[in-house]
Amino acid sequence: MWKTLHYQRALISAGLLILVSACSPAPIETAVNDPQEAKNRGTHQFNRDLDSLVVRPTATAYGTIVPGPVRTGVSNFASNLNLPGMVLNDLLQLRIEDAGANTFRFLLNSTFGIAGILDIATDAGLEERSTDFGETLHVWGVEEGVYAELPIVGPSTERHAFGRVVDTILNPLNFVIENPERSAVAATGIAARFGDRYRFSDFIDSVLYESEDSYAQARLLYLQNRRAQLRGGADAEYFDPYEELYGEE
Amino acid sequence: MLSISTLTRSYMVKNNVFTRRTFIAGAAALLATFNTRAASALTGSEAESLVVQAVNDINRIIASGKSENAMLRDFERVFASYADVPTVALSALGPAGRSASNGEKRAYIGAFQDYFTRKYGRRFREFVGGEITVNGSRKTKSFYEVNSIARLRGSSPFRVVWLVSDRSGKPQIFNIIIEGVNTLTSERVEIGAMLDRRGGDIGRLTADLKNAG
Numbered sequence: 001m002w003k004t005l006h007y008q009r010a011l012i013s014a015g016l017l018i019l020v021s022a023c024s025p026a027p028i029e030t031a032v033n034d035p036q037e038a039k040n041r042g043t044h045q046f047n048r049d050l051d052s053l054v055v056r057p058t059a060t061a062y063g064t065i066v067p068g069p070v071r072t073g074v075s076n077f078a079s080n081l082n083l084p085g086m087v088l089n090d091l092l093q094l095r096i097e098d099a100g101a102n103t104f105r106f107l108l109n110s111t112f113g114i115a116g117i118l119d120i121a122t123d124a125g126l127e128e129r130s131t132d133f134g135e136t137l138h139v140w141g142v143e144e145g146v147y148a149e150l151p152i153v154g155p156s157t158e159r160h161a162f163g164r165v166v167d168t169i170l171n172p173l174n175f176v177i178e179n180p181e182r183s184a185v186a187a188t189g190i191a192a193r194f195g196d197r198y199r200f201s202d203f204i205d206s207v208l209y210e211s212e213d214s215y216a217q218a219r220l221l222y223l224q225n226r227r228a229q230l231r232g233g234a235d236a237e238y239f240d241p242y243e244e245l246y247g248e249e
Numbered sequence: 250m251l252s253i254s255t256l257t258r259s260y261m262v263k264n265n266v267f268t269r270r271t272f273i274a275g276a277a278a279l280l281a282t283f284n285t286r287a288a289s290a291l292t293g294s295e296a297e298s299l300v301v302q303a304v305n306d307i308n309r310i311i312a313s314g315k316s317e318n319a320m321l322r323d324f325e326r327v328f329a330s331y332a333d334v335p336t337v338a339l340s341a342l343g344p345a346g347r348s349a350s351n352g353e354k355r356a357y358i359g360a361f362q363d364y365f366t367r368k369y370g371r372r373f374r375e376f377v378g379g380e381i382t383v384n385g386s387r388k389t390k391s392f393y394e395v396n397s398i399a400r401l402r403g404s405s406p407f408r409v410v411w412l413v414s415d416r417s418g419k420p421q422i423f424n425i426i427i428e429g430v431n432t433l434t435s436e437r438v439e440i441g442a443m444l445d446r447r448g449g450d451i452g453r454l455t456a457d458l459k460n461a462g
Contacts, residue, residue, distance in 0.1 A: 127405045220438050240391060241424075246416070
């Protein structure tokens with residue numbers, strides 16, 4: 001029985017390997033594909049209201065009351081728990097080196113970093129190689145899909161949104177941690193988000209409340225940043241304002 | 250996960266570089282832009298050393314321990330000498346700039362400089378304790394991409410690309426891309442939105458830019 005299971009697993013792994021190596025990554029889009037702009041703008045307004053009424057004040061309170069080192073610890077702890085899911089995605093993308101780096105990082109921070117509260121791996125030069133199932137889909141050749149601003153979550157694309165759902169379901173921690181610990185872990189994740197909102201308050205405020213068109217600005221920032229992430233270290237094409245303004249040299 | 254943190258960190262660096270107000274220098278640069286088309290060929294090492302110099306100047310200002318206002322003024326000077334603001338301003342304006350008179354353009358560029366300085370200058374403090382390492386360049390089209398890695402306190406390192414051209418008459422930075430986030434494109438969307446809401450009126454845009462950012 002055990003042997004059969006083992007054999008089946010090996011077969012599945014081999015099948016997956018062939019599948020992944022057979023497909024090539026989807027092209028990185030350059031344009032904004034937003035056919036549902038009107039609906040998205042409605043959601044954006046909702047998110048903005050939610051931010052100004054709830055998220056921003058809560059984040060300010062959290063940032064003011066909780067001391068900086070504690071916030072950093074909470075944030076590190078929450079990030080550390082994302083690592084097993086990232087390793088899974090690294091493997092699904094056949095990025096073995098990244099899988100190794102993230103695994104080592106997880107082990108280092110979970111032990112010497114006191115359950116992930118201290119990010120000693122980054123200090124040692126082993127930075128997080130962030131990934132998610134949206135990226136896995138990209139590597140598998142799935143296209144970006146249309147732009148979508150999601151309630152609470154914010155800017156996304158169809159592919160990224162679907163990836164989030166899969167990441168939540170497939171998170172290896174789900175199979176290891178049970179309630180009430182699971183709720184506690186979820187709570188630190190939320191606290192970490194409030195910490196981010198507080199830490200980057202100036203920037204987020206400037207996009208949400210000082211921009212002439214915060215929807216368009218958020219959409220652009222998200223798409224550019226996300227596409228750069230998927231591109232990895234590869235060079236991008238940048239437009240030449242001189243050619244545009246003053247013609248060919 | 251959308252890395253708001255990444256984007257934010259990005260901005261911090263940007264802030265520190267694009268900080269300036271001096272209109273006269275801008276007008277001079279504008280003239281230079283129109284007059285000297287046939288600039289001498291820029292090399293990769295020149296582009297890299299320009300970025301290194303700019304980064305060093307910024308670090309020196311931060312280390313000076315001056316008051317925030319004094320630092321802001323210093324950043325403005327750095328911004329004035331290293332960045333091709335007229336090109337950034339006109340590029341942000343887009344096609345609307347073609348029908349504008351020279352006087353309108355000059356006024357707009359001056360207002361844009363003020364706006365840009367305020368917008369990106371306010372958060373320069375977040376750069377304190379940061380470090381930018383230039384690690385090579387690449388020629389594309391008529392300009393150079395200078396690659397660097399920024400390490401800010403308490404953040405993972407991130408990639409910053411500086412675009413350098415000498416088409417203004419001297420080597421200058423005209424765009425900074427931080428983890429994919431392109432300053433010029435962002436400003437294009439912003440200025441475009443402002444212009445749209447003012448019925449395409451550059452005069453009104455110029456007037457309002459003085460209070461924006």
